[in-house]
Amino acid sequence: MSSTDFPAPSLAVPDGSDAPSRQGGAAPRERPKLxxxxxxxxxxxxxxxxxxxxxxxxxxxxxxxxxxxxxxxxxxxxxxxxxxxxxxxxxxxxxxxxxxxxxxxxxxxxxxxxxxxxxxxxxxxxxxxxxxxxxxxxxxxxxxxxxxxxxxxxxxxxxxxxxxxxxxxxxxxxxxxxxxxxxxxxxxxxxxxxxxxxxxxxxxxxxxxxxxxxxPERSRETGRMDPVGALLGVIGLVAVAGALNEAGPAGWTSGRVLAAFAVGAAALTGFVLVQRRLERALVARPDGRRPLLPPSLLRDRRVATTNAVGLLLSLGYYGMLFVATLYFQRERGFSALETGLALLPSVCMGFLAAPLSSRAAARTGPYVPMAGALLLGAAGFLGWLAAGPHTPYPVLLFALMTTGLATPLTVVAATVAVMEAAPAGHAGVASASFNVARQAGHAIGVALFGTLVGGAGRVPGLHASALIAAGCFLLGFLLVGLTVRGAGSRSER
Structure with missing residues (x-):
C-alpha cells in the first residue's frame, strides 16, 4: 500500500451528501435529522x-x-x-x-x-x-x-x-x-x-x-496481529508520556527523566522499523502479520497534517492553560475557586465553538474552519502579552475568549478531517494517532511552559509561553494552508 491508495482530499461536499441543490434555482433540501x-x-x-x-x-x-x-x-x-x-x-x-x-x-x-x-x-x-x-x-x-x-x-x-x-x-x-x-x-x-x-x-x-x-462492517483484510509492534509502541509511548509528566517537577536533566526518554526513543524507533518491515512484507504475503500503524497512513498528507495540528494545538492551549492557572493563583493571589471562575470564559467558549465548527465543516469541509480557528488562536495568545502583576481582568478577556473559542473550533474540524481521510479499515488507529499527538502536545506544553515560568519568572515566563503558543498555532495554520493548496493542485491535473 502506498500513499496513493488513499482517495484524494475532498474539499467540497461529496456527491450524495445533504448539500443544498443549486440546479435551476431549486429550493434546498430539508436538513437531515440527526x-x-x-x-x-x-x-x-x-x-x-x-x-x-x-x-x-x-x-x-x-x-x-x-x-x-x-x-x-x-x-x-x-x-x-x-x-x-x-x-x-x-x-x-x-x-x-x-x-x-x-x-x-x-x-x-x-x-x-x-x-x-x-x-x-x-x-x-x-x-x-x-x-x-x-x-x-x-x-x-x-x-x-x-x-x-x-x-x-x-x-x-x-x-x-x-x-x-x-x-x-x-x-x-x-x-x-x-x-x-x-x-x-x-x-x-x-x-x-x-x-x-x-x-x-x-x-x-x-x-x-x-x-x-x-x-459496523469490519475490514475484510486477513492477516495476523503484530504483537512485537504493539509491545514496542506501548513501551515507547508510556515511557515518553511518563518522562514528560516527570520533567516538570523533577527537571529535564533528572536521571529518571533522561532514562525514560531514552527507553521511549529506543522503543519507538524499533516500533517504526517493525511497522515498515511488516508493510513491505505484505506485498509478497498478503496474509502475513499486519502493522499496527501502517506507515502509508501517515504518508497521507491529510492525516499527517491533522496529527501535527493536534500536537501543536494541545501544546499551545493546554500549556498556556497551565501557566494561566499559575499566574492567577501565584501572581495575582486568586483562590482555587476564583481561578476557576477567571478561566471560565475560556472553557465556556466550547458551547459556541463546537456547533459553529460542525456547521462550517459540513458546508465548506474541515480545512477552512480549521485554518481560520488556528489564525484566531494565534492572535488570541498574543493578548497574554498585556498580562502583568496588576493587569485589570477585563484586559485579559480577549486572550481567554479567543483561545477558548479557537481550540474547540480546531479540534472539531480536525476530528472530521481525520475521519474523512482515514480508510475504513484503519479508522480506529487513525483516530488513535490523532489523539496520541494531542496527548503528547498536552504533556510537552505543560512541561515546557512550566519550566519557562520556573526559570524566567511568572510574568516573563507567561509572555514567553504565549509567544511559543502563538507560534504553534501559526505553524498549524501554515500546514493546513499547504495541505489545501496541495490538494487543489492535484485536483487540477
Missing part, C-alpha cells in the same frame, strides 16, 4: 474519559489525608491515568480495527467501570494508583473506538460534522466541569464519590450502545 441515541451513547463514553482528566485534581487533599499519600504517589494518582491512556491509544485503535469497534468500546466501558469501582473502594495509595492506571487503559479503548463508531453511524459529511460537533462539545464540557463536579462531590460527600459518579454514566452508555449503536 439520530440522537447513538450519539448520546458514544458521547457519554468520551465524557467519562475527559471528566477523569480533571475531576481528581480537587480531590487530592482528601486523598492525601485519607490514604496518607506522599508527593510522588499523588503525582501518579493524577498523572498515571493520562500516562497509560496515551500509551495504549494506538493499541486500542488497532484492536478496534481488528476485532470490531463496538466490541472494544463496550470492553472499554467495562474496564473503566471496574477500575472506577476499585478507585472508590481503594484501601491504600498503591491500590488507587493501580486502579487509576486501569482507568487509563479503559479510556484508551473508548476514545478511538467511539470516534470510529461515529463515522460508521453518520456516514455522510453533514451528519458526521454535526455529530462530531456535539461529541466535541460534550468533551469540552466534561473537561471544564471536572473541577466543579469534583468540588461539589468532595465538599458535599467524600473524595471517593469522584469515582462513584462514573458508574451510572457508564451503565447508561452501555445500555444505549447495546440498543442503538449498530455493529
Amino acid at each position: 439520530r440522537l441515541p447513538p450519539l448520546v451513547a458514544l458521547s457519554l463514553g468520551h465524557f467519562l474519559v475527559m471528566l477523569d482528566v480533571t475531576v481528581v485534581n480537587v480531590a487530592v487533599p482528601g486523598i492525601q489525608g485519607s490514604l496518607h499519600v506522599g508527593a510522588s504517589g499523588l503525582q501518579w494518582i493524577v498523572d498515571g491515568y493520562s500516562t497509560l491512556f496515551a500509551g495504549l491509544l494506538l493499541l486500542g485503535g488497532g484492536l478496534g480495527d481488528r476485532f470490531g469497534h463496538r466490541r472494544l468500546y463496550l470492553l472499554g466501558l467495562a474496564v473503566f467501570t471496574l477500575a472506577s469501582t476499585g478507585c472508590a473502594l481503594a484501601p491504600s495509595a498503591v491500590w488507587l494508583i493501580g486502579c487509576r492506571l486501569a482507568q487509563g487503559a479503559g479510556a484508551a479503548f473508548l476514545v478511538p473506538t467511539s470516534s470510529a463508531l461515529l463515522r460508521a453511524s453518520y456516514p455522510d459529511r453533514d451528519r458526521l460534522a454535526r455529530a462530531v460537533g456535539i461529541w466535541g462539545l460534550v468533551s469540552a464540557v466534561a473537561f471544564g466541569a471536572g473541577p466543579v463536579i469534583g468540588g461539589l462531590l468532595v465538599s458535599g460527600l467524600d473524595w471517593r464519590w469522584v469515582f462513584w459518579v462514573n458508574l451510572p454514566v457508564a451503565a447508561l452508555a452501555c445500555v444505549l450502545t447495546l440498543r442503538h449503536v449498530r455493529v
